[in-house]
Amino acid sequence: MSIESLSKFNHTYVALVVMIQGLVFTSSTEALAAPVSANWVYKISIAKGAPTPDLATKAVVAAGTLLGAVTVADVSDVGTIDGRGYSLRSHIKVANLLSMLDSNLNVVRDSNGIFANGIAFTQRYSDKRGSRSELLMVSNLKQMEFSFSNGRGHIRTEPIKFATVDIAMLPYAFIGQPAPKGMAFIAFTDGKSIFSTGLSVSPEKLDVAGKLIQAVRLSGQASGGTLELWIREADGYPLHVRVSFAKYGAVLDGKIETVPSALFVR
Numbered sequence: 001m002s003i004e005s006l007s008k009f010n011h012t013y014v015a016l017v018v019m020i021q022g023l024v025f026t027s028s029t030e031a032l033a034a035p036v037s038a039n040w041v042y043k044i045s046i047a048k049g050a051p052t053p054d055l056a057t058k059a060v061v062a063a064g065t066l067l068g069a070v071t072v073a074d075v076s077d078v079g080t081i082d083g084r085g086y087s088l089r090s091h092i093k094v095a096n097l098l099s100m101l102d103s104n105l106n107v108v109r110d111s112n113g114i115f116a117n118g119i120a121f122t123q124r125y126s127d128k129r130g131s132r133s134e135l136l137m138v139s140n141l142k143q144m145e146f147s148f149s150n151g152r153g154h155i156r157t158e159p160i161k162f163a164t165v166d167i168a169m170l171p172y173a174f175i176g177q178p179a180p181k182g183m184a185f186i187a188f189t190d191g192k193s194i195f196s197t198g199l200s201v202s203p204e205k206l207d208v209a210g211k212l213i214q215a216v217r218l219s220g221q222a223s224g225g226t227l228e229l230w231i232r233e234a235d236g237y238p239l240h241v242r243v244s245f246a247k248y249g250a251v252l253d254g255k256i257e258t259v260p261s262a263l264f265v266r
Contacts, residue, residue, distance in 0.1 A: 033080035040075040085114040090168040109168035116163035125166035135191035162187035174236035176266030179216040197222040
């Protein structure tokens with residue numbers, strides 16, 4: 001199936017979600033929510049000669065010159081996921097190297113949504129960075145539009161074209177079901193803009209905390225960079241996230257610290 005066909009299918013499914021939204025939240029009342037608790041370590045590596053537009057980047061480059069890859073943040077995710085939807089809180093604590101330069105780099109992200117066609121579809125997403133105004137995105141299924149706002153008020157609305165997941169929930173977008181076997185399509189948001197890409201599929205084995213796991217690597221181009229997501233083949237559990245920015249010569253790697261041995265079923 002082509003990317004165009006996948007995107008059209010996704011759009012059609014969004015329309016179906018509108019018709020059944022009441023059922024999505026009220027059916028299967030006996031279903032138990034599966035807890036999610038995961039810790040991630042994010043490291044960044046920067047190519048020699050990469051631009052250094054600010055103090056934070058210069059500090060990372062200086063450290064990277066000595067260490068090769070620099071730990072920039074620890075991320076803890078806590079929430080619940082089941083067949084009806086999900087709720088996730090993601091807390092990003094930046095390394096001391098960066099927090100001394102900018103206290104607004106510590107972030108708390110809250111994500112709530114449903115699953116559309118098996119993929120996470122955010123209904124409400126908030127992003128609070130230090131003392132800065134909170135970013136908020138809300139999906140209005142009745143009006144079929146996304147609403148974006150910040151601490152100063154409403155910014156804009158735009159039509160819902162695809163089932164879209166926020167960047168906090170993005171690693172878990174396929175959780176609870178077998179990984180895609182063919183080309184996949186995904187749309188995601190950082191609370192300010194929406195991006196979409198086709199994801200190619202490549203089976204791989206990945207070492208996580210000493211365990212060799214049969215995984216699938218999903219990779220695509222979006223917003224001037226490369227997005228790669230490794231998930232467990234059997235149940236879509238996230239293992240590794242990588243974002244590469246060729247323009248800045250930077251690669252950001254997020255690796256999960258431990259993975260439950262039991263399969264995650266929603």
